[in-house]
Amino acid sequence: MKILRVLTLGIMVLLLQKQAMAADLIPKPLKHQQKSEVFQLNQSTKIVYAESLNDLAKYLSESLSAPTGWDLELVEAKKAKKNSILLQIDSSISDNIEAYQLSVSTGQVVITGQSSAGVFNAMQTMFQLMPSKVYNKLRQRNVNWTIQGAEIEDEPLYSWRGMMLDASRYFYDKDYVLHLIDMMGMYKMNVLHLHLIDDAGWRLEIKKYPKLTSIGGFRGEGHERTGGYYTQEDLKEIVAYASLRNVEVIPEIEIPAHTLAAIAAYPHLSCTEKEFKVPLQHFISRDLYCVGKESTFEFLEDVFKETFELFPSKYIHIGGDEARYDRWAKCPHCQKRKKDLGLKNEADLQVYFTKRVQQMVKKYGKTIVGWDEMLEKGLEDKAVGMVWHNKKKAISGTKDGHDVVMALTGHCYFDVAESKIPGEVKAATWLPPISLEKTYALNPMIKELDEKYRPQVLGGHATLWSDQFIHGTILQEIEPLNENRSEKYFDYLTFPRMAALAEAVWTPVENKNWDDFEKRMASHYPRLDEAGYGYRVPQPKLISKEKKGKQFEIRLENVVEGAQIRYTTDGVKPNPYSAVYEAPVLVDRLSDFQAITVVNRKQYSLPLYFPEKYEQFKKYGKFLSEWKPALIKGKEFGVLEMNATGKIDSNGQYELAFLFTEGSYRLDIQSVEVYKNGNKITEDVHDGFTGGQSKNNIYKFTIDQYETGAGFTIKAKVRGDLGNDSYGVVFIKKK
Numbered sequence: 018m019k020i021l022r023v024l025t026l027g028i029m030v031l032l033l034q035k036q037a038m039a040a041d042l043i044p045k046p047l048k049h050q051q052k053s054e055v056f057q058l059n060q061s062t063k064i065v066y067a068e069s070l071n072d073l074a075k076y077l078s079e080s081l082s083a084p085t086g087w088d089l090e091l092v093e094a095k096k097a098k099k100n101s102i103l104l105q106i107d108s109s110i111s112d113n114i115e116a117y118q119l120s121v122s123t124g125q126v127v128i129t130g131q132s133s134a135g136v137f138n139a140m141q142t143m144f145q146l147m148p149s150k151v152y153n154k155l156r157q158r159n160v161n162w163t164i165q166g167a168e169i170e171d172e173p174l175y176s177w178r179g180m181m182l183d184a185s186r187y188f189y190d191k192d193y194v195l196h197l198i199d200m201m202g203m204y205k206m207n208v209l210h211l212h213l214i215d216d217a218g219w220r221l222e223i224k225k226y227p228k229l230t231s232i233g234g235f236r237g238e239g240h241e242r243t244g245g246y247y248t249q250e251d252l253k254e255i256v257a258y259a260s261l262r263n264v265e266v267i268p269e270i271e272i273p274a275h276t277l278a279a280i281a282a283y284p285h286l287s288c289t290e291k292e293f294k295v296p297l298q299h300f301i302s303r304d305l306y307c308v309g310k311e312s313t314f315e316f317l318e319d320v321f322k323e324t325f326e327l328f329p330s331k332y333i334h335i336g337g338d339e340a341r342y343d344r345w346a347k348c349p350h351c352q353k354r355k356k357d358l359g360l361k362n363e364a365d366l367q368v369y370f371t372k373r374v375q376q377m378v379k380k381y382g383k384t385i386v387g388w389d390e391m392l393e394k395g396l397e398d399k400a401v402g403m404v405w406h407n408k409k410k411a412i413s414g415t416k417d418g419h420d421v422v423m424a425l426t427g428h429c430y431f432d433v434a435e436s437k438i439p440g441e442v443k444a445a446t447w448l449p450p451i452s453l454e455k456t457y458a459l460n461p462m463i464k465e466l467d468e469k470y471r472p473q474v475l476g477g478h479a480t481l482w483s484d485q486f487i488h489g490t491i492l493q494e495i496e497p498l499n500e501n502r503s504e505k506y507f508d509y510l511t512f513p514r515m516a517a518l519a520e521a522v523w524t525p526v527e528n529k530n531w532d533d534f535e536k537r538m539a540s541h542y543p544r545l546d547e548a549g550y551g552y553r554v555p556q557p558k559l560i561s562k563e564k565k566g567k568q569f570e571i572r573l574e575n576v577v578e579g580a581q582i583r584y585t586t587d588g589v590k591p592n593p594y595s596a597v598y599e600a601p602v603l604v605d606r607l608s609d610f611q612a613i614t615v616v617n618r619k620q621y622s623l624p625l626y627f628p629e630k631y632e633q634f635k636k637y638g639k640f641l642s643e644w645k646p647a648l649i650k651g652k653e654f655g656v657l658e659m660n661a662t663g664k665i666d667s668n669g670q671y672e673l674a675f676l677f678t679e680g681s682y683r684l685d686i687q688s689v690e691v692y693k694n695g696n697k698i699t700e701d702v703h704d705g706f707t708g709g710q711s712k713n714n715i716y717k718f719t720i721d722q723y724e725t726g727a728g729f730t731i732k733a734k735v736r737g738d739l740g741n742d743s744y745g746v747v748f749i750k751k752k
């Protein structure tokens with residue numbers, strides 16, 4: 018017995034040591050030498066700081082005080098003391114203002130920043146060398162507060178590591194913005210781009226134009242009325258909070274499109290001067306600021322003046338994307354402007370608009386940032402292009418003398434789903450999924466780019482458009498998130514992808530490694546839990562699925578520290594009470610097997626599963642949806658609802674085919690209706706049925722109002738002809 022106890026103790030000590038040894042740093046530092054010793058934080062540890070670091074010293078003390086319950090003494094001094102964390106600045110350590118050195122040994126921790134930004138970064142690394150409970154805001158019991166010994170020298174590869182918050186389509190309150198800044202700070206992301214203005218809402222208080230927020234900040238009537246805005250005081254607080262955390266806040270005042278909220282407040286800003294309402298549904302308005310009238314520019318002068326009093330950043334984002342020129346083409350003011358300036362077309366009018374705004378903000382020393390459309394033609398002064406379409410825009414943009422930030426839709430659009438697994442949360446569906454691995458694979462540098470243009474690539478930037486958050490309920494697909502709070506979805510869509518992006522923009526490509534990142538990430542999920550940041554729980558990782566005789570052997574790996582894998586072998590979706598995976602599992606058919614990662618009863622992943630392929634139906638186009646007994650009725654007609662967003666991807670003629678796969682009964686179909694953002698736009702009503710003698714089982718419709726970002730649903734009236742034991746698939750094909 019005694020031997021057993023000693024052995025158990027030995028194993029526990031080993032486990033504890035392993036915990037203390039874990040240094041799963043994200044983003045991976047430039048140089049990291051792990052030491053076997055640890056720094057023991059205790060009640061009498063002092064925080065010693067150089068004078069200019071007063072605020073950061075307080076930040077550190079408050080961060081540590083919450084979980085430990087200790088009020089560590091703050092000492093202003095130049096030299097380390099015994100049992101202390103020293104904060105100091107030494108600008109000679111690097112040319113990079115965000116560089117830092119972190120030395121953790123038994124008696125002391127020394128943090129040396131090239132500047133205060135470096136000191137902040139070092140603190141984040143230090144937290145990652147501590148138990149995950151350090152992120153908790155409440156006092157924790159029975160935690161051994163060690164800091165793993167290390168010698169670290171680190172600096173980011175790129176100076177722009179950004180994240181966009183679309184506060185226009187959905188209004189996130191000030192507290193959520195502060196929460197996001199903390200999330201960013203944890204991974205050393207340093208640019209917060211506030212998309213404050215769009216068709217769906219104006220979120221920036223401008224004292225001279227109160228209707229921008231009193232009218233443009235809200236939509237809907239009565240109970241339906243939603244919205245809000247940031248007061249100038251709120252924004253000052255956000256900027257100061259961010260600044261301490263090495264996050265620069267860049268506001269976006271979009272021109273000339275995506276401005277309906279402003280036009281609803283002040284109709285004279287448009288070409289037609291009609292009355293407008295802030296829209297309830299997501300769409301991209303064709304009403305732009307009128308480029309012909311001088312009053313438009315007077316308005317913008319005033320708006321920028323007040324904006325720059327709030328945001329010290331040297332950058333101002335002016336959007337510039339997705340302008341359609343229908344109104345300008347008909348407006349006498351705009352046409353006069355075009356004629357007077359001898360411009361060829363409306364696109365040239367937009368260039369004129371941009372240049373004029375560029376000169377307007379130059380007086381304040383500001384550089385304009387815009388979506389890559391803006392770089393297209395002839396801006397004389399340097400600008401920053403946010404490249405979302407493709408890398409070519411970065412090549413031409415840098416040659417024209419501009420800087421670029423890579424926000425490519427293939428890696429950086431966090432509103433896009435991470436997978437195609439049914440139930441996956443997606444705020445956008447017009448793009449293929451962006452897995453964690455795909456985000457990680459972002460390399461902001463472009464191979465084809467000439468050496469001399471490379472410094473003009475400033476970094477990478479994620480967007481998370483909220484346009485589908487307007488619709489709310491369509492996002493509620495995953496049970497643990499079944500709550501109508503867009504903030505939850507925002508967290509879910511952001512993490513863990515933001516951690517992957519953080520490494521892609523911080524760590525040199527030669528030091529990046531996906532498998533290694535995935536392993537390090539495992540211990541970060543508990544950290545996100547402690548910090549109160551939501552995230553998408555990853556499915557178990559498939560190691561192999563090998564044929565063993567007549568069966569398949571499935572081997573999995575858990576990629577979330579502290580979580581369990583649970584599985585089923587009867588084709589039913591697993592839940593947090595299903596069998597625990599402990600060893601490889603044998604199944605007769607791969608499709609019988611499903612597994613999930615279970616963090617706790619409320620947090621678990623979507624299933625890892627092996628979907629049946631419907632190869633034989635290829636000629637009918639793409640898989641859209643399926644029916645099975647639980648989704649249909651027998652004898653009576655009911656509605657089979659299918660999400661067609663992403664499958665309806667442009668204007669044109671479509672065919673929908675109902676294809677029987679198994680069961681006792683055929684499917685009878687009465688009609689097919691197509692909805693865009695909840696409104697019926699077309700239908701095909703005729704009787705049809707599936708099965709061996711399928712008849713009229715193809716339904717046709719035409720889409721002529723396609724819009725990027727719009728949600729499409731197809732509702733079919735169907736029944737199993739004598740009972741609901743019927744299975745099949747619905748395919749969609751564009752002609």
Ligand code: ACM
Pocket residue numbers: 338339388405
């Ligand atoms: C964009 O996605 N319209 C920049």
Ligand code: ZN
Pocket residue numbers: 287288306307308309310344345348349350351
């Ligand atoms: Zn006009």
